[in-house]
Amino acid sequence: LLDRRSSPEIMRLLGDPRLDELALRGVSTPDHVIRTKGAPLVLPAPPADGSLEAWLETVEPRLAGFAEDYRGYFARNDARAPGVRKMLDPLPRLVAAPGLGLIGVGKSAAEAAVAADIGEAWAATVLRAEAVGRFEPVAEADMFDLEYWSLEQAKLGKGVEKRLARHVVAVTGAAGAIGAATARAFAAEGAEIAALDIDGAGAEQLAAAISPSALGLACDVTDRASVKVAFERVTERFGGLDIVVSNAGAAWTGAIADLDDAILRQSFELNFFAHQSVAQAAVRIMRRQRMGGALLFNVSKQAVNPGRDFGAYGLPKAALLALVRQYALEHGRDGIRVNAVNADRIRSGLLTDEMVAARAEARGVSEADYMAGNLLGREVRAEDVAQAFVSAALMMRTTGAVVTVDGGAVEAMMR
Incomplete structure (x- = not known):
């Protein structure tokens, strides 16, 4: 550092x-x-x-x-x-x-x-x-x-270093439930944290809660200039960048045949092109460092198991999964590992308490049963997704992989 x-x-x-x-x-x-x-x-x-x-x-x-x-x-x-x-x-x-x-x-x-x-x-x-x-x-x-x-x-101490000590991690969408949990999980492993979010105040608040050295930045990932400035700030602050969790996203709904083009384009801007902008900025830094790195993407089970009226969200996520594989293919030679996490039914800005209540009522089940509607019969939390990102960062010989964090959903299984 x-x-x-x-x-x-x-x-x-x-x-x-x-x-x-x-x-x-x-x-x-x-x-x-x-x-x-x-x-x-x-x-x-x-x-x-x-x-x-x-x-x-x-x-x-x-x-x-x-x-x-x-x-x-x-x-x-x-x-x-x-x-x-x-x-x-x-x-x-x-x-x-x-x-x-x-x-x-x-x-x-x-x-x-x-x-x-x-x-x-x-x-x-x-x-x-x-x-x-x-x-x-x-x-x-x-x-x-x-x-x-x-x-x-x-005076220098002789303690054992944590697994991700000496690593700089940037997390986009850090002010949301999954982003915040992910930033905290990496910090717990000893990493230095840069929390990026369109809600700059939220990013700064999270960084202050994590550690005095953590960095919170306002960043609109749909704006290439904003991404460029944010990544420059990260490298200026810490001297480099090792791991990026491209997590920012949002869901739009509607029957695909009736969907306004503007909504679909808006979803593609955030759920696909923004990830491309983040990845390009990260790869430029990692290639110049010549030390490898890790790109981790929050995809979604929608990429492989689309839901009714969720085409506006699932289509760019499917494209994002292809993007993950393309980066893995092209940048393995640079030592950059590229992996994805597919999560489902996580309480967050994409799945609010009100949405959970409405879906549970529509299915005639309790909210707890709806959230635990998977093979394990357990609700999957933002912290579980965060641990999947940490695990992916630690897999030093794995690239192009998808980690599912959904409690077990047969329809969303990759193979």
Whole structure:
């Protein structure tokens, strides 16, 4: 996870021609080495013409060089000091990128923010020290002794990471029942959450309830520009994107022969084309990251088992299922896994309490019996759908699959 800072003071330091030399002098106070190592990784300034591919080719050797230098630092000082130590990972915790800013790096958004906070303090200290004299921290040996002091190491904690720690998850339609349950389920697994919804206030409220680092954004998924801006905000906040749950949707009803074209087009915009816009934005990011990823879609049992007067909803959902398979086919080579969840009879904005009451009455059964009208005889909840999305995200060798979450409906079984 990344946290970028670009205050005027930071940008002034990053523009100093002595940056490489200043960075190697060390941290502003010895205990900071615990969080940021002894120096930041200094990157070259990105080209003015925006040709990032050539820039990335220069970044990778610098990262490899940083790691090699850290291994040398450990070997020198480990041989000097008595005791048995296990080398920490050699990757940077602070990146100095001229033209971009100072970037904190961590296993979580909170950890990256701490590194960035320390980086800001380091930049201020360097500038002020150089203004009156020379920035001269403690020697390497003293810094090593503190970094590998057992009591200082204990501050970092030794807990086991959750299954989706270090993952950034964006959920659309997050203010609704299934979206909110899904965002919470991923957060419980350690993921960083970006909650997107046309109801921006609802998305922000959900994010605030999940964690201080979660991001809530207004996003109209039927508007490509809105999707683009939202995904840019996600990557700006967290430094990347790993999993997308394309969940936003709504149902229109009516006999297909009498259905107004405008209604059908409106349904296709939200229940098909919006998913395409979200997927395109996500794939652009994932391909540039070159780390794979997961696209997860909320399809519907209507895609394979259409209901009477639900053509306006079922038709775009059937097209969406085909879209899922197409993305799986074309982006497996990019390491992007693409899977779907087909749910049915979930209390939500698509199936309100009033609708449940009306349908139960029409069938001459109780509301409880209507909601439990499946092979298992149990009502399926939004939380059950959320767990299906989490499970799909964890299936590292599966793509093009459909997970049914309906308690068992023979007509909707895929095979």
